[in-house]
Each structure stands twice: as structure tokens, then as C-alpha cells.
Amino acid sequence: MDRQKVARFWEERYSGRARVFSGAPNAVLVTEITDLPPGQALDVGCGEGADALWLARHGWQVTAVDISLTALRRAAATAGDVAGRVAWARADLTVTPPPSAAFDLVSVQYFPLAHQPGHTALRGLLGAVAPGGTLLVVGHDLAGLPPRDDNGVDYGDYYQPGDIAELLDQNWTVLINETRRRTTPAPAGTHHTHDTILRARRPPTGR
Numbered sequence: 001m002d003r004q005k006v007a008r009f010w011e012e013r014y015s016g017r018a019r020v021f022s023g024a025p026n027a028v029l030v031t032e033i034t035d036l037p038p039g040q041a042l043d044v045g046c047g048e049g050a051d052a053l054w055l056a057r058h059g060w061q062v063t064a065v066d067i068s069l070t071a072l073r074r075a076a077a078t079a080g081d082v083a084g085r086v087a088w089a090r091a092d093l094t095v096t097p098p099p100s101a102a103f104d105l106v107s108v109q110y111f112p113l114a115h116q117p118g119h120t121a122l123r124g125l126l127g128a129v130a131p132g133g134t135l136l137v138v139g140h141d142l143a144g145l146p147p148r149d150d151n152g153v154d155y156g157d158y159y160q161p162g163d164i165a166e167l168l169d170q171n172w173t174v175l176i177n178e179t180r181r182r183t184t185p186a187p188a189g190t191h192h193t194h195d196t197i198l199r200a201r202r203p204p205t206g207r
Helices: 003-015 027-033 050-057 069-076 080-085 117-127 161-167
Strands: 040-044 061-066 086-090 103-109 129-140 173-181 194-201
Touching: 003 069, 027 050, 027 103, 027 129, 027 194, 040 050, 050 061, 050 080, 050 086, 050 103, 061 069, 069 086, 080 086, 103 117, 117 129, 117 161, 129 161, 161 173, 161 194
Parallel strands: 040 061, 040 103, 061 086, 103 129
Antiparallel strands: 129 194, 173 194
């Protein structure tokens, strides 16, 4: 899809209502990251900021990126207690890759990353994980769902966590690559009962 159309879609979605999401952090993030020592985190497609704020309140220094300026402004307005621990940035990470090897955690929660020749955007996200850092990718399990959503978008055009696991080289350590029942309700208007989860660790320097 044309990137300008994508940007308009998300801007209109956020500006068209007072709140899009619940304001609670994603349950898989909370479960999987609680045992990690805080460091530098990249929240990919941060939306209204619930994950970024949860990470910041647990000691992380967060770069929270989204394509929607409305979403970022809304997120920043609720960040008073941790304002200095979150940098809100408007960017399209499918076009402009994040800094290389800069983040102890790269969190990709339900982010619609379309397949590209050479996996350019995906490799940019993988490259942003610092040596010894963690990649966490969460998506909706598509089993039993029609191949396209209500807007005609083909799910097969987008990376799923399992797809990404297959593209990691042998130096990465895959800690989790599984389907798991959701512990929180699916977003309004959807029917997702399970999540697909990839958690992987990048090798330390020199390995």
C-alpha cells in the first residue's frame, strides 16, 4: 500500500475518536519483559503509548515511534510522571530504519509490517537490537479467520512472528515461538482468541 495512504489511514483512525485502545499495556509484553533488566527500548508502532509508558515506569528508557502525530500527542499528554524517560518520535520505520544495535529491547506488538523484497524494513528492525538484546514480536493468530480483513487487506501480505523466526540466522537464540491464548479481550470488532509470539535474543558481541 502507498505509504501516504497508510499514514492517512492511521491519522484518521486516531483523530476520529477520543481513544482507540484501552490504555493498558499489552499482556504479552508485561509477561515476557518483567524478567529483563531495564535498558534502552524501542516501541514500534506505539499508538497511544500504553506499552511505552509501562516500560518507562519500570525503569526503561524508551523510544516510542508511530506514524500518527495524533497518537503521539495523545500519548505524550499522559506521560507526566515519566516524561523524561520516553522520546516520542513520528516516523515510518518501514521507510526509515531505526538506529543500528541501539536497543536492549525491540518490541513489535501487532505492528502491520508488510513483506518487502529483501526484507529491508524487517532487517532494519532486527538490526536495531543491541548485542545481547531481545526482540519481542506479537501478532494475532490467523487460524480460522478469513484470508482478508473487513477492509480487504490480505493477511498474507504481512509478516507473522513465525515468518520472522524463520528468517533469523543461527546466531540468534529463539526463546519462544508459539501460539498462546489471549489473557485479555480482543480489540473491539475483532475475533482473535490467540496470539502468536516470538521472543528471541541477539548474540552478544564477539559470538
